[in-house]
Amino acid sequence: MSSTLVQLVLTGLLQGLLYSLIGLGLYLVFSVMRVVNFAHGYLVLIGMYGVLVLDPQNLLDYAVALVIVAVLAAGVGYAVERFLIEPGLDKGGHSQLVITLSLGIVFQYTFQVLFPDPFQTIANPWPWDAVTSGGVTISVPRIAAGVISLVLGLAVSWLVYRTRAGKIMRACSESLSGALHVGVHVPRTYRTTFVLGAALAAVAGGLLLPIQPVSPLLGLELTVKAFIVVVIGGSGALWGTVVAGVLLGLAEAVGSLYAPGSLATSLVYALFFLVILLRPQGIVSSVRTA
Amino acid sequence: MGPALEVAGLTVRRGRSEVVREVDLVVGEGECVCLVGSNGAGKTSLIDGLLGVLPTRAERLEFHGEDIAGTPPWERVRRGLVVVPQERELFPGLSVLDNLELGGVALSRGKARAGTLDDVLALFPRLAERRAQPAGTLSGGERSMLAVGRGLMAQPRMLVLDEPSLGLAPMVVTTIMAAIAEVNAAGTTVLLVEQNVHQAFALADRAYVLEHGAVVGSGPTAELAGSDLMQHGFLGSAAHGTVVDT
Numbered sequence: 019m020s021s022t023l024v025q026l027v028l029t030g031l032l033q034g035l036l037y038s039l040i041g042l043g044l045y046l047v048f049s050v051m052r053v054v055n056f057a058h059g060y061l062v063l064i065g066m067y068g069v070l071v072l073d074p075q076n077l078l079d080y081a082v083a084l085v086i087v088a089v090l091a092a093g094v095g096y097a098v099e100r101f102l103i104e105p106g107l108d109k110g111g112h113s114q115l116v117i118t119l120s121l122g123i124v125f126q127y128t129f130q131v132l133f134p135d136p137f138q139t140i141a142n143p144w145p146w147d148a149v150t151s152g153g154v155t156i157s158v159p160r161i162a163a164g165v166i167s168l169v170l171g172l173a174v175s176w177l178v179y180r181t182r183a184g185k186i187m188r189a190c191s192e193s194l195s196g197a198l199h200v201g202v203h204v205p206r207t208y209r210t211t212f213v214l215g216a217a218l219a220a221v222a223g224g225l226l227l228p229i230q231p232v233s234p235l236l237g238l239e240l241t242v243k244a245f246i247v248v249v250i251g252g253s254g255a256l257w258g259t260v261v262a263g264v265l266l267g268l269a270e271a272v273g274s275l276y277a278p279g280s281l282a283t284s285l286v287y288a289l290f291f292l293v294i295l296l297r298p299q300g301i302v303s304s305v306r307t308a
Numbered sequence: 309m310g311p312a313l314e315v316a317g318l319t320v321r322r323g324r325s326e327v328v329r330e331v332d333l334v335v336g337e338g339e340c341v342c343l344v345g346s347n348g349a350g351k352t353s354l355i356d357g358l359l360g361v362l363p364t365r366a367e368r369l370e371f372h373g374e375d376i377a378g379t380p381p382w383e384r385v386r387r388g389l390v391v392v393p394q395e396r397e398l399f400p401g402l403s404v405l406d407n408l409e410l411g412g413v414a415l416s417r418g419k420a421r422a423g424t425l426d427d428v429l430a431l432f433p434r435l436a437e438r439r440a441q442p443a444g445t446l447s448g449g450e451r452s453m454l455a456v457g458r459g460l461m462a463q464p465r466m467l468v469l470d471e472p473s474l475g476l477a478p479m480v481v482t483t484i485m486a487a488i489a490e491v492n493a494a495g496t497t498v499l500l501v502e503q504n505v506h507q508a509f510a511l512a513d514r515a516y517v518l519e520h521g522a523v524v525g526s527g528p529t530a531e532l533a534g535s536d537l538m539q540h541g542f543l544g545s546a547a548h549g550t551v552v553d554t
Contacts, residue, residue, distance in 0.1 A: 182413075185402075185406060185409065185410060185413075186410070186413060188399070188401070188402060189399050189402070189410050189413075192399035192400060192401055192402060193397050193398065193399055193400070195361075195393065195395070195397045196397035196398060196399055196410075198359070198361055198381045198382070199359070199381070199385075199390075199391055199392075199393055199397050199459075200385065200410050200411050200412075200413050200414065200458060200461075200462065201381065201382040201384075201385025201386055201390075201413060201414025201462060202382060202410075202413055202414070203380075203382045204382070
């Protein structure tokens with residue numbers, strides 16, 4: 019393999035891990051609450067703009083900034099779930115679609131008013147700029163974002179599959195009626211899930227900022243990417259989302275090799291059309307018997 | 309000490325229609341009462357109303373003397389009113405053991421007892437054999453056992469079973485009914501909803517007959533068994549609307 023290709027694959031892999039982390043929040047909310055959160059990408063923007071405002075000058079400041087945006091997004095997530103999504107959940111219909119879509123638009127215009135300058139970023143908070151080996155150069159913020167995303171992904175997986183709280187979340191996901199019959203406090207579980215998803219999204223945003231400048235329109239793009247990751251990953255298991263995220267990152271990176279700029283992006287989406295047509299249930303489908 | 313469950317004038321709505329109307333129902337502590345009625349009589353809706361997953365209106369809805377009207381289902385389960393639903397509502401992708409553990413989720417950590425799981429596995433040895441298997445791969449009988457077992461994990465003061473024998477082979481029905489009898493004998497109040505009158509009447513002290521969402525008869529099972537209502541009322545349609553004076 020040429021060093022260009024190695025570089026692209028590594029870059030794509032690291033970017034993909036970040037997409038996985040963004041997708042995980044959406045996946046959790048969708049599978050536990052059956053809510054399609056069209057505002058998810060804007061929760062990522064809360065993380066990006068939050069870190070932008072805090073403007074960390076060193077690694078410690080950056081770590082603190084990530085924690086702050088996680089807490090901030092968790093608070094926003096709680097309010098959104100409690101006061102906008104929860105009231106419509108047992109009413110049937112599709113109120114949450116309208117609510118999360120509208121919420122995304124509200125977020126977008128709010129960010130546009132607060133941050134009129136597009137494509138803002140921060141200085142590299144890491145003490146090193148890049149790692150170079152054999153003609154392959156990868157920036158340290160990118161490596162860090164990928165590695166931290168992977169660690170957080172593993173932590174979420176541990177939470178979902180190994181803890182009591184995770185078992186309750188899976189119970190709600192498997193059968194809402196079953197959860198009610200065993201006495202799960204369903205609204206509390208929903209709030210926890212949504213808060214967790216929002217916090218993960220914000221941390222992902224904070225990790226993304228040193229790699230990619232932020233602008234208000236990025237929210238929609240990230241929402242779409244998170245959707246692709248969740249749909250391609252399938253509803254069966256969390257690791258499907260992680261694999262799909264990595265695939266998206268790789269497809270974008272390698273696609274850029276064969277097609278220029280925005281054409282590459284459209285090729286990626288065309289490719290996912292194909293995947294969905296061939297395997298509509300996603301990578302990992304749910305195991306269900308009649 | 310008062311009754312375990314005391315219901316007066318209970319109306320349950322499903323969507324816009326009142327599927328259960330003005331039902332009075334009393335279950336004494338430690339008693340085994342059964343609720344019979346033909347398909348569509350409103351038995352499951354009545355149970356859903358008791359658990360609080362369907363909207364209700366009632367003059368009185370008391371569990372062990374405490375008003376539970378308007379409380380959410382998790383609050384009722386925590387107080388010991390546990391329903392084993394007709395559709396089982398298991399967690400198909402989770403193991404048998406996880407399903408059982410989730411049964412005790414409403415209990416505060418202090419109240420949860422390690423022995424409960426052993427008791428349930430002793431009651432249904434089949435579940436012990438299948439403990440690591442996903443619930444979705446179980447047979448119909450095993451699913452029913454798991455549903456009952458999961459209900460018992462909540463350490464119910466009153467166990468409400470909605471057609472636990474529905475669609476099961478006679479051998480399995482016997483196993484389930486024996487388990488219910490054992491649970492009742494150990495002091496747990498039981499409300500058994502059944503279409504299978506013979507099995508239910510063998511187990512229960514008293515019965516209520518539900519028809520078109522209303523109680524049309526009630527009394528000791530020994531008396532009801534020979535009545536016109538049981539002979540013709542809901543088994544056939546000849547004596548439609550007959551009310552037995554008990």
